[in-house]
Amino acid sequence: MSSNPSREKILAAAKKVAQAHGYSGLNFRDLAEDVGIKAASIYYYFPNKADLGAAVARRYWEDSAAVLEALLAKFSDPIHSLRHYPDTFREALENNNRLCLCSFMAAEYEDLPEPVKKEVQTFADVNVAWLSKVLSAANVVSSEETERRAQAIFAAVAGAQLIARSRSDISLYDALIESYRVAGLLPA
Amino acid sequence: MSSNPSREKILAAAKKVAQAHGYSGLNFRDLAEDVGIKAASIYYYFPNKADLGAAVARRYWEDSAAVLEALLAKFSDPIHSLRHYPDTFREALENNNRLCLCSFMAAEYEDLPEPVKKEVQTFADVNVAWLSKVLSAANVVSSEETERRAQAIFAAVAGAQLIARSRSDISLYDALIESYRVAGLLPA
DNA sequence: ACCTGAACACCGTTCAAGT
DNA sequence: ACCTGAACACCGTTCAAGT
Numbered sequence: 001m002s003s004n005p006s007r008e009k010i011l012a013a014a015k016k017v018a019q020a021h022g023y024s025g026l027n028f029r030d031l032a033e034d035v036g037i038k039a040a041s042i043y044y045y046f047p048n049k050a051d052l053g054a055a056v057a058r059r060y061w062e063d064s065a066a067v068l069e070a071l072l073a074k075f076s077d078p079i080h081s082l083r084h085y086p087d088t089f090r091e092a093l094e095n096n097n098r099l100c101l102c103s104f105m106a107a108e109y110e111d112l113p114e115p116v117k118k119e120v121q122t123f124a125d126v127n128v129a130w131l132s133k134v135l136s137a138a139n140v141v142s143s144e145e146t147e148r149r150a151q152a153i154f155a156a157v158a159g160a161q162l163i164a165r166s167r168s169d170i171s172l173y174d175a176l177i178e179s180y181r182v183a184g185l186l187p188a
Numbered sequence: 189m190s191s192n193p194s195r196e197k198i199l200a201a202a203k204k205v206a207q208a209h210g211y212s213g214l215n216f217r218d219l220a221e222d223v224g225i226k227a228a229s230i231y232y233y234f235p236n237k238a239d240l241g242a243a244v245a246r247r248y249w250e251d252s253a254a255v256l257e258a259l260l261a262k263f264s265d266p267i268h269s270l271r272h273y274p275d276t277f278r279e280a281l282e283n284n285n286r287l288c289l290c291s292f293m294a295a296e297y298e299d300l301p302e303p304v305k306k307e308v309q310t311f312a313d314v315n316v317a318w319l320s321k322v323l324s325a326a327n328v329v330s331s332e333e334t335e336r337r338a339q340a341i342f343a344a345v346a347g348a349q350l351i352a353r354s355r356s357d358i359s360l361y362d363a364l365i366e367s368y369r370v371a372g373l374l375p376a
Numbered sequence: 377a378c379c380t381g382a383a384c385a386c387c388g389t390t391c392a393a394g395t
Numbered sequence: 396a397c398c399t400g401a402a403c404a405c406c407g408t409t410c411a412a413g414t
Binding site: 020022099111120145152158163164165166168175178 | 290
């Protein structure tokens, strides 16, 4: 849990690269240059690429979980928190048209080392659990529909981000989310 | 338009690989082995990787367009064609848990050569145009909502496929599509 | 503790040259 | 027309050595 400066820099740089180019696009030489050390030095902090990838993905869902908890705490009415859920995915697009790390890794899934896969799953679990909790508290769907609706919202928002990124068009993302609201998938 | 056997074999093999590992996962040595020639021989048919990628993506949307036209022709009521739209994405999952070629390439967008990007765009255009046409004919949304709803359905279905693939769980795909119907995004 | 140069094994990409 | 050998560039990884 110590916050080593170089280790933190590596994680931050790797996160950016992975969001833009995926796990397969991560390479130690460019990463090292970004951080200001040599490629071989990364091995002092991470035993290999799989371990680095897993650490990046774990950090990613931990950060997401914290953002979502803050979003829940921010409003007394859970429906307001829910309305701001798509903002968390919008921010990646605002930030150099980046994709959710775990959406990219979902595409790459077949090629991921096992420990990385595990963290990608957890990202989905964290999102679906949060949505379930909030949907339930906001009472917008029947209790037997809650879990499925949570999964549907997560998948649809991830899809919107993916398509908007391929157009480099953040207004398309907004239009898609608005359309989900009009259709009834998200609360108006 | 001549149907050269080796060229066709290369395109078919490349399509499979790109759906599982993306454009960046396409490699000439494995591809050549699949086809039964040497890696360097692929360059006889395609000047470089960008050109091969563009040819694969173009073939992909051409095939999709044909499938969608057949789906439209199959039913007299357009609402029935629309109900079967998600089947086209389901088939990739059935087929060795593969992803839509253009969804993978949407993730990789930043790294794609220009001609490949163009074909990926066209895939989206073909799908949205078909959905718009069918939504319009089926009269399920107001005419001013048609285009946006078409985009929303395309993005949501792509997202469902992406998430289901990352779980290697085709029943999750079915549950997501069903949930879209319950929510009102897709016609029941 | 933290970092590096240099090397290794491997693999995708390219091109000049073969038949 | 169709194919290939061989070189090139790059990448993950290791390790002995430096501070």
